[in-house]
Amino acid sequence: MTSGAMLTMPMLLINMGGEMLYVLDQRLKAQNISGDKSVKVLVDVVKTMYNTKFISELFRPHHMYSNVSTRQIFDRLAHSSIMRLNQSSMDKLYGLMRMGFKYNILACSSADQLVQVTMNHLRSIKEIVTTDEATSLIEEAIVLTANVYGTMSHGNFLLLKQNLCRFFQDVRIKVSLFLQSEIQNGDGSFVLRADGPVATGGDIPGTVRYYNASGDIESEDSIAMDNARGVVPFDDKPILSRDPSLCPFGGNLYVPNAKPGPKSAPKTGEEMAAEAKKGSKGGDDKQPSPPKQWKATAADGLNLLADLLGAKDSSATDAKPWKINLFADDPDDEDSKDDGDDEGQVQTITIDALSDRKTTKALLDEFEDDKPQDKKGGDTDDLLSLMDST
Numbered sequence: 001m002t003s004g005a006m007l008t009m010p011m012l013l014i015n016m017g018g019e020m021l022y023v024l025d026q027r028l029k030a031q032n033i034s035g036d037k038s039v040k041v042l043v044d045v046v047k048t049m050y051n052t053k054f055i056s057e058l059f060r061p062h063h064m065y066s067n068v069s070t071r072q073i074f075d076r077l078a079h080s081s082i083m084r085l086n087q088s089s090m091d092k093l094y095g096l097m098r099m100g101f102k103y104n105i106l107a108c109s110s111a112d113q114l115v116q117v118t119m120n121h122l123r124s125i126k127e128i129v130t131t132d133e134a135t136s137l138i139e140e141a142i143v144l145t146a147n148v149y150g151t152m153s154h155g156n157f158l159l160l161k162q163n164l165c166r167f168f169q170d171v172r173i174k175v176s177l178f179l180q181s182e183i184q185n186g187d188g189s190f191v192l193r194a195d196g197p198v199a200t201g202g203d204i205p206g207t208v209r210y211y212n213a214s215g216d217i218e219s220e221d222s223i224a225m226d227n228a229r230g231v232v233p234f235d236d237k238p239i240l241s242r243d244p245s246l247c248p249f250g251g252n253l254y255v256p257n258a259k260p261g262p263k264s265a266p267k268t269g270e271e272m273a274a275e276a277k278k279g280s281k282g283g284d285d286k287q288p289s290p291p292k293q294w295k296a297t298a299a300d301g302l303n304l305l306a307d308l309l310g311a312k313d314s315s316a317t318d319a320k321p322w323k324i325n326l327f328a329d330d331p332d333d334e335d336s337k338d339d340g341d342d343e344g345q346v347q348t349i350t351i352d353a354l355s356d357r358k359t360t361k362a363l364l365d366e367f368e369d370d371k372p373q374d375k376k377g378g379d380t381d382d383l384l385s386l387m388d389s390t
Contacts, residue, residue, distance in 0.1 A: 004156030006061035007148060008163040011118055012070065012101075013058065014141065015250065017049050018121030019100035020074065023093060024083075025128050026254035037082075039131070044081030046129050050137035059144045064163050084323045095173040102168040103183065103190050104249045110199040111157035113247040114164075115149045115239050119269045120250030128252070139276035146273035150240045154200055177253065195230025197246045204231050240269035 021042060028038040049055075065073075071094055078085055078093065085093065104117045122145065126138050152160075172188025183191050198204055206223040235242040244267065267275070 002061045002156075004152060004158070004160035005163050006063065007059075007152075007156075008064050008160050008167075009062045010055075010059045010145070010148065011114060011160065012065075012164065012167065013049070013073070014118055014145070015101045015104065015121050016070075016074065016097045017045075017077065018125055018250070019097040020078065020093065021045065021125055021128055022100070022252045022254045023096050024078075025252075039129075041081045041083045042129050043131050043134050045077055046125065046134045047137060048080035049077055050134075050141050052137065052140060055137075055141055055144065059148050064167065067167065070167075086323065096175060098168060098171055099173050099175050099178065099184075100253070102171060103178065105161065105164055105168065106190050106192055107249045108161075108247065109197055110202075110234065111161040112152075112154060112200055112239055113249075114157065114161065115145070115269060116242070116244055116247040117250035118145055118149070119244070119272055120248070123267075123272065124250070124252045142272050142276040146240055146269055146276075150238070150269065150273075152239075181253070193230075194227050197232050197234045200234050200236075202234060204228055204233060238270075240273065242268065244268055 024045070025038075025042060028041065074094060074097065075090060078090060105114065108114060108117065119142065122138055122142050126135055129135070129138075174186070174188050175184060178184035178190075179186070185191060204222070205228040206225040208221045208223060209217050210219045210221070212218050232246070235246055237243075
């Protein structure tokens with residue numbers, strides 16, 4: 001069986017991509033951007049992110065990419081439509097994506113709950129982007145997620161979570177939405193709840209068992225403990241058959257009065273996969289190809305995915321690009337000011353990507369990100385150039 005450490009990238013890209021779509025969708029709606037333009041932006045991003053060959057090869061075993069390489073992928077994903085973001089907006093959008101998924105990881109009581117988090121993201125994306133073409137691609141991703149992670153051992157899930165935690169280590173960016181929802185502290189750390197299911201294979205705190213001389217359990221008792229309030233036993237069913245309400249994380253927290261959990265009646269991962277198979281093209285159950293592993297360098301992986309993704313048709317759209325400042329304090333792109341011709345053709349729309357529930361400018365000023373990344377050019381960036389739009 002493939003090590004869970006080699007299957008980290010699909011989970012990272014799908015979940016962070018879901019967080020990106022949540023932010024874009026909320027801000028486009030809040031600014032009353034025309035429906036056609038908003039839909040086109042979101043659909044184009046989904047079509048690029050879930051390109052059939054791209055997503056199929058992504059689910060093969062890969063070594064974990066660096067933060068720099070992952071950031072470059074999302075830079076191109078965000079600009080795969082007519083939307084254009086300046087550097088400051090992209091920095092803060094990427095920060096929101098990282099903190100959103102980091103919270104989901106830490107909120108899970110057990111590593112295998114990450115499968116349900118991923119399914120929740122995919123379900124929410126389907127609710128946002130409802131076109132047939134985009135829905136079909138998302139359903140293929142649901143089937144792949146079920147096939148790859150549905151039978152993974154608990155030990156491999158621990159390796160997978162370890163890799164994810166290493167990726168997000170020391171990343172502390174304050175998000176006003178999280179601060180006001182009281183799921184984040186003033187120092188950027190998260191507030192984790194003790195209620196909900198215990199970790200897979202664990203016992204409710206305070207459980208006491210009495211054994212006889214032969215090592216058999218004679219009786220069982222419990223002691224009332226403060227940290228056992230609201231705690232329930234873990235679901236011992238197969239991963240895809242577990243009650244999804246026990247893991248509500250991964251939903252869209254950027255909608256008004258949002259709370260963790262799906263809007264509609266939750267479905268198990270098994271039900272979602274079965275429904276996706278019926279809706280996907282052909283509806284057949286194709287056996288996955290024998291696993292193979294790529295070289296350890298991120299550049300090799302990027303080049304491979306670039307070959308599979310294929311160049312984008314430059315004549316696919318005649319729509320003019322338009323710029324978005326996701327945050328109110330973001331300066332306009334200086335490049336557009338230097339080129340008078342472009343300035344007359346490109347529309348600039350200023351958007352504040354913070355929640356409407358913000359109360360002080362201080363919260364906005366507290367947004368921080370890592371130091372600027374050094375961009376690497378050359379032939380190793382094929383994927384990035386191919387994902388770039390016209």
